[in-house]
Amino acid sequence: MTNIPPRMTTMGGPVPHSHERVMSWMQRQSLASAQSSPALASFNPVPPRQDWLPLAATPQIPIAGTKVQSLPAWNAPRPIGTGMWNSQSQPIARPNAAFAPVNFLRLLQPTSQPPYALFVTRIVKNSDQQASIFLQQKLKAANSEDARKSIVDAIVEQGIDMMMNRFGNWAVQRCLEAPCTPSERKRVAEVMRGRMMVVSEMLQGDLATTLMNKHASHVWTKIMELSWSHPAPPIFDYVNKAMQGRWADLARHETGSLIVQHAFENLDEADKADCVREVLDSIDVLATDQWGSWVVQHLLENGTESDRTQAVSALVQHIPVLAVDPQGVKVIEKAIKSGGPSVVESVAKRLSEPAKSGRRPMIVDLALGTMGSQLISMILPMLNKNLWSVLHDSVKGHIVTLKGSKSGSRIVWLFERAKAQHNTN
Incomplete structure (x- = not known):
């Protein structure tokens, strides 16, 4: 049996244990607070240490001002259903059937x-x-x-x-x-009945508001997809009249871009003619816009032969601006892929023309930039020998300038590799 070390004694008596020292400090703090603040004096101070209840079923030590009967022992018998952990004391909340x-x-x-x-x-x-x-x-x-x-x-x-x-x-x-x-x-x-807005009421007021609204646009797409019995209501005559001069702005809107693409796919040529014309007139602005570029790409891929020809012609003329813009480059690439050899030839001839400054060909200016070099890298493998020679003649006098930049050096390397292949063939 291990002997418990005796308490250290001092002149004033035995030294208290650690828990006794803590309780003594708490009692002093409580007493000091009550004396300094009369408002706190009404609260009972921390009871002395001998008043704490033991963890046993032995007779309880009375607390001042407390009846023994009001504090039953922890293991005293209780009636069924009154226990803290008894499941009957907390009814189970059943979820709503709905x-x-x-x-x-x-x-x-x-x-x-x-x-x-x-x-x-x-x-x-x-x-x-x-x-x-x-x-x-x-x-x-x-x-x-x-x-x-x-x-x-x-x-x-x-x-x-x-x-x-x-x-x-x-x-x-x-x-x-x-x-x-x-x-x-x-x-x-x-x-x-009596609770819906009919199409005639939607046409009142500012039509662009409903065309750009993400909820109303769902209704407009349904209207465009419907097959009207003859004679069809003149809905789009009114729409074209209200949207005159505003189709390009609508195409640059997130929701409006989808509306315009739905119009391209579902409306008759006469109903969408005004929309197509305004898109073609503003194609340089739309091609560099986040939402408008999708409209232009849709027109290039699914438009009529006449519409695609006009779009490609306008895009080729604006290559100096489009080839340095992320959205514009995507539009040019879509035009090349969907247009075939004729578009490749138009783009190659445009690249060989003098730039705006007139000092050097346009292909040199574009090759010095990241976006421009991306376009040139894509079009070079598509060129026949004659078109390749035209572009090679445009860059061979500016090799030093091109090698001064990372993107330009890559274009020079691509030309040299293509030259070796042509010589082999």
């Missing part, structure tokens, strides 16, 4: 009978995206009107709330598309 987890994969089976009204409530109340996707899939897969009836009934019951919900509106749109019948679509349309 927001409980759902196995959507199992409910996609043809034999399942999903609670569609409950899913609509989940969409409206909790913006449940998965529930909206589930309804769209069931509508698309349903091959009879009877199979779709319960789905359409649930959507129509909360139709306005579904239309205004960011996920619910997609399920409503699915009701207006195939395979839903005209009668089912009419039921959905009846819910909108």
Whole structure:
């Protein structure tokens, strides 16, 4: 048995243990605070150390002003249900059935009978995206009107709330598309009566505001994609009149750029003629714009032969500006890839012409820059021997200047390698 070392004694008595010293310090601090602040005097000071309860079921040492009966021992018996850790004292919070987890994969089976009204409530109340996707899939897969009836009934019951919900509106749109019948679509349309803005009202005021709005643009793209019965309403006559002189500005907007590309793809030649003409007139500005460059590339790839020819001609004339801009270089590359040998020849001849300063050919100025050298590196392998000779004659008198820069040195190396290949052949 280990002997406990005796306390050290002093003239005043035994030296207190460490915990005794701490409690003594706490008592002094409490007493000093109460004396210095009368407002704190009403609070009970830290009890003396002999008043702390022992961790045993032995008789309790009374605390001043406290009844023993109010402080039961830690292991005293208690009635069932009053314990701190008893599960009966804290009832389990059950989740709301409307927001409980759902196995959507199992409910996609043809034999399942999903609670569609409950899913609509989940969409409206909790913006449940998965529930909206589930309804769209069931509508698309349903091959009879009877199979779709319960789905359409649930959507129509909360139709306005579904239309205004960011996920619910997609399920409503699915009701207006195939395979839903005209009668089912009419039921959905009846819910909108008196609560929707028709196209004629959208045409009032500043038309560009709705064309640039990320929410309204979705409606405009749908209008452009529709196949109108004859005679078609004169919607785009009004649009062209309202947007006269503003198509180029619209093409430079993030949302407007998509609207213009949709117009190129879906409108008749007569309806989009004004838009194409304004894009071609401002092609140098659009080609260097973050959003406008996509419009120009779309026109180069999918436009008519006449439109592509005009676009390429305008781009070739503006090569000195476009070839030093990241967006402009992409547009020139798209023109070369989609235009074929005729565009390559036009670009090569333009590069051999004198630059704006008139001191040296344009290809030398472009080769000294990163973007310009990128364009030259792309076009050199596409040149036939005659065009290559034209460009080689343009740079051979400026070799020293070109070797003074990293990008220029690369162009010189490409010409020397191509020269060796031509001599071999």
